[in-house]
Amino acid sequence: SAKESGRAGYKIFCKELSTAAQRWHTLSNDVHGASARGEFALHYQPQIAIESGVLTGVEALLRWHHPTEGLVSPALFIPLLEERGLIVDVGRWVLETACRQCAIWHAEGKPPIRIAVNLSAQQFYRGDIVGTVREALRLAGLDPQWLELELTESLTLDETETTLRIMQELKALGVTLSLDDFGTGWSSLSYLRRFPLDRIKIDRSFVRDLTTHSSTAAIVHSILSLARNLGLDCVAEGVETREQLSHLQRELCSEFQGFLYSEAVPAEDLSNLLRLLRSGGSLVVPGRERLL
Numbered sequence: 001s002a003k004e005s006g007r008a009g010y011k012i013f014c015k016e017l018s019t020a021a022q023r024w025h026t027l028s029n030d031v032h033g034a035s036a037r038g039e040f041a042l043h044y045q046p047q048i049a050i051e052s053g054v055l056t057g058v059e060a061l062l063r064w065h066h067p068t069e070g071l072v073s074p075a076l077f078i079p080l081l082e083e084r085g086l087i088v089d090v091g092r093w094v095l096e097t098a099c100r101q102c103a104i105w106h107a108e109g110k111p112p113i114r115i116a117v118n119l120s121a122q123q124f125y126r127g128d129i130v131g132t133v134r135e136a137l138r139l140a141g142l143d144p145q146w147l148e149l150e151l152t153e154s155l156t157l158d159e160t161e162t163t164l165r166i167m168q169e170l171k172a173l174g175v176t177l178s179l180d181d182f183g184t185g186w187s188s189l190s191y192l193r194r195f196p197l198d199r200i201k202i203d204r205s206f207v208r209d210l211t212t213h214s215s216t217a218a219i220v221h222s223i224l225s226l227a228r229n230l231g232l233d234c235v236a237e238g239v240e241t242r243e244q245l246s247h248l249q250r251e252l253c254s255e256f257q258g259f260l261y262s263e264a265v266p267a268e269d270l271s272n273l274l275r276l277l278r279s280g281g282s283l284v285v286p287g288r289e290r291l292l
């Protein structure tokens with residue numbers, strides 16, 4: 001009967017719910033020691049200049065290799081790290097590891113590439129972010145011009161003065177500042193007006209609907225002309241199809257990142273890719289004309 005099948009559905013729902021809850025419980029218990037056990041790793045996703053096809057940089061993305069749960073998404077465990085106040089220490093490890101890896105790639109050959117690192121609001125307000133960044137650069141021997149810091153609108157508006165001061169100090173170090181997930185928050189425009197940003201990253205949700213929703217296409221068009229008028233570089237996130245890429249090329253978007261070219265890969269895979277691209281005498285992505 002409908003009642004019985006309803007009940008069965010309810011049971012299945014409860015079972016799924018309890019599995020998810022159990023997983024959450026496991027993860028939140030284990031996240032404490034994950035760093036000490038060496039379960040965190042960074043993967044790196046290429047960023048490509050759309051016009052030239054040159055690989056200009058990579059974004060460092062945190063991965064957690066859990067012994068029983070497998071590879072856990074940062075969307076799940078970053079909030080846990082933030083909740084437990086662990087993000088400041090893990091974030092420092094991310095910065096140091098990413099800078100060291102970038103310096104290794106610079107030592108392996110030319111031309112040099114940029115490294116982008118995501119920052120959480122807590123790293124901004126609870127840790128000494130300026131000191132941490134300076135130290136990470138020093139330890140790696142990396143010129144600040146190659147480090148890009150990705151910020152989001154979670155840097156709250158009521159702390160505008162502090163936010164502005166810290167951003168100015170970071171800029172004074174010589175690093176690049178970019179606004180991640182642009183267009184998804186409430187205050188994207190006031191961020192552009194208030195803060196010393198160099199680049200914006202158009203959120204994946206806009207790129208996804210770019211070729212299917214005319215209103216999204218209109219928004220992306222406006223974001224790109226706004227960025228141009230403000231002298232900001234623009235990176236499109238989450239490009240998965242050639243249609244999306246050609247559209248962004250016509251709209252004069254400067255760079256893209258997405259599964260169309262590559263997902264985030266371990267350092268070793270990126271080293272191999274760089275070697276391959278560099279052996280052609282440049283970092284131009286082969287078959288780029290097929291991409292565009």
Ligand code: C2E
Pocket residue numbers: 045060061062073074075078091094118119120150180181204237238239240257258259260263264
């Ligand atoms: P994000 O900074 O916006 O990073 C881009 C996300 O989009 C990454 O997810 C990336 O794997 C994914 N992505 C890139 N291209 C494509 C595509 O073509 N299609 C699809 N479907 N997805 C694509 P990921 O690695 O799961 O990271 C999720 C979020 O976790 C990041 O979003 C960032 O906010 C946060 N995160 C990652 N690593 C760190 C970190 O070291 N520190 C902090 N504070 N946050 C981090």
Ligand code: MG
Pocket residue numbers: 059118150180
């Ligand atoms: Mg990012």
Ligand code: MG
Pocket residue numbers: 180181201203204237
């Ligand atoms: Mg993003």
Ligand code: MG
Pocket residue numbers: 181
């Ligand atoms: Mg995001």
